[in-house]
Amino acid sequence: MSTDRETTLAVRSWLEEGVTRLPDRVLDSVLDQVPATPQRRSWWPARRFNDMNTYAKLIAAAAAVLVVAFVGYQLLPRNGGIGGQPTVAPSPTVLAKGNFTTIGATVGLDATRAGDKVTGTMTVTRNEGDFTVDLQCSRATSAGSLWIAGDVTTSTDSTNAPMNTRAGIIFQRGSAVKAIFIFQFNDPRAATCQAFLDNMIAQVGEPDFASLAPIVGTVQLAP
């Protein structure tokens, strides 16, 4: 009976048999198609968290820990803990709701917020494929943009929004609202939806909305 090692050696040897070289005509055909094949430009600048050196990452991580600790301290009950005043669950309010088109995509959005908890759905239809996002988190930046994200639950767009990755949308408020999508792409999946947004904000900052056309349709955004 063959051992595992013998089997592995036999399979590897068999797989490596034969010299395979792609014929020139095939490569020529590819290069002939290139001028007529437009590149799909990224909707997002290719700046990455990885561009930071290790020392900078450590400082950023330490700063994040301090911020979390400070916020946690501020949220601690001030009047005796056990038996303190009962908390009242915040009532849900509209975070973003509407139907519109932007960057060649048709979007249906219905997101509500109750305190820090975000629920809702975003459906996106594009030529490249459709996808649905189960919305779970949001973030408003100091520059005034509203970021909403969640998990891709259905998708026919395996290039930009494969199943079980995170995706979302960013709004620029104003008389002419603008919107742009965010995708996890090849990045590792963040541990939480909020971490995904935080990483995206840290990596790319505010999108270049100036080059975008306003949405067509209506959307109601939380103040």
Add this chain to the structure above:
Amino acid sequence: MDLELVERAQRGDRSAFALLAAGIATRFLGVSRRILRDIDLAEDASQRALVSIWRDLPQLRDPARFDAWSYRLLVRACYAEGQRSRRWAPNLHVLPVDGPAVGGGLDDVIARDQLERAIQRLSVDHRTVLVLHHYADIPLDRVAQILEIPVGTAYSRLHHAMRAMRAALDADERPAAREASR
């Protein structure tokens, strides 16, 4: 992999893409040929994958991940070619061996034939993991990343594939064992 070539091609530099494509073309054909078990399909899959790379390269956020990303496009192209041609049946013709057989004896010929039959009986999912790991020398965690499957699933598929290959080799030994026992 030349990072600078990837970045230039991302910016639309056709000459950089030509160099990049020439550098990976043979590797692509090697992998697709072993997944598809058909040289014509493999050439078509390689061509389709290379065009996809050109088209989607600007969307690759981290050029350092070009290898894994390009393999993912190649595997997708292999699946697409297979589905388009509807030639996934296990009786695809056996590829000729281009070079001299290692060892060259009758036993080696029989063993290779058994392995060929065994791999043809594997599903494409199992065959793809086997080829990426044992032919392209890609660690299983990266294979899982390329195929967008959990690492446990990649291990499971490889285990199944190797068990089938081992059974094929052992089946080859059985007649000889029976001869010896007479």
